Amino acid sequence: MSNINLIIEERPRNIGNFMVGRLLPFQSKRMVGPFIFIDHMGPAALKAEENLDIAPHPHIGLSTLTYLFEGNIMHKDSLGTEMEIKPGQVNWMTAGKGITHSERAPEYLRHTEKNLHGLQIWVALPKELEQMEPSFFHADTEELPVWEQDSVSYKLIAGSFMGKQSPVPVYSPLYFLELKSTSRQTVKIGKNLYGEAGLYILEGSIENEGTTFEPKELLVAKDSQLCEFVMNENTTIYFFGGDALPEQRFIYWNFVSSDHALIEQAKKDWQEQKFPQVPGETEFIPLPPENIHLKPQ
Template sequence: MSNINLIIEERPRNIGNFMVGRLLPFKDKRLVGPFIFIDHMGPAEMKAEQNIDIAPHPHIGLSTLTYLFEGNIMHRDSLGTEMEIKPGQVNWMTAGKGITHSERAPDYLRHSEKMLHGLQIWVALPKAFEQMEPSFYHADVEDLPQWETDGVSYRLIAGKFMDHESPVPVYSPLYFLELKSTAKQTVKIGKDLYGEAGLYILEGSIENEDTTFGPKELLVAKDSQLCEFTMNEHTSIYFFGGEPLPEQRFIYWNFVASDYALIEQAKKDWQDQKFPQVPGETEFIPLPPEPIGLKQRDRKDAD
């Protein structure tokens, strides 16, 4: 019997001047562990006059994880942080009770041809931390645990796995793990996973129960403890998941909360411009209008 509970394919979404492939949330699966939102950005070739320019916008109740395969993004936030993220590094921003940030092409690349390819991820905060003070953490490539087992290279981007722990400061039991193979190899990983587990195929393919799965597919396991599959040569996959949060999570635009009243207050605060501002930035993204025919609590392109 297959251990695959759900197969989710990327769905194209326009986030302004950039197209992404949305993986989570999905109508049949809102979260995997505490992971509530995943976008696959690119790969996009950008001309000299094209730049990623996401103006200041707010967040509450979550941590954002940015992980790039190619390209560069300059992060600025209302804490005064200015941090360029490069491939293999991690930008981890915890919104807590409220933070504002922008994401743009670095100044020195704005008039050059460039690539952008990566993952943008949101992790819902446990209820006890939803109203914590916001914070930001950056990890360099060499800060992340890396090892090789049976011909497969591993990198622990966030959380705990086996006896390894990423320095990224997470707030609930979770893992975000990169696996890369150069040759065909069977992987038995289930005994070291916990909670719910999702597997995203970036490139190459995997085989499970006589079925081959390829790029841009997200597989959700019925039982993380039973995860076993074959990675074909030149394959890159990402495991993510962890212990599910006990309460329901609501999501509206960039806001996540266990109590919808917190989202309503955040909406009002953003409209009234009461969120902290990003130093040196004057633009901002307006609160989107309520969509006709959709419940407020079901926003975020889950279908």
């Protein structure tokens, strides 16, 4: 009997001047553990005159995790942070009671051909921390735990797993983990997982109970403790999940909260430009119409 509870296909979404593949939220699965939003960006080959330009926009009630496979993004936020993220590094921004940030191509790359490929992830904060002070954390590639087991390479991007801990300051029990295999290998990972578990296939394929699964598919386990599968050669996958939060989370645009009132206040504050501003930025993305919010599909 298969341990796969749900298979979610990437769905194309336009986030301004850039197309992404939406994985979460999904109609029948809003969250996996505390993970509430996942977009697969690219891979995209951008011409010299094409650039990622996401103007200042707000967040509440969540942490964002940016992880790139290719390309570079300049992050600027209302805390005064200016941090370029490169492949293999982690940008972790905690919005708490409110933060504003922009994401753009770095100035030195704006007139050259470039590639962009990565994951944009939101992690909901525990209810008691939804109104915490905002913060930003950057981890270089060499700071992340890496190891090899049974000819599979592991990297712990965020959270805790197998007694190892990523330096990224998460606020609830979770894991975000990269597995790479150059040869066909059986992976028995279940005893080390906890809470809910999702598996995203970036490249290659995996086999489970006689079925082959390929890229752009997100598999959600019935029981994380039973996760066992075959990784085929030249395969890269990402495991994410953890303990589910006890309360329901609501999403409107870039706002996440267990309390509708906090979202309504954030909408009002953004319309009235009461959120803190990003130093040196004058543009901003307006609040979308009432009938446009992040509906799971």
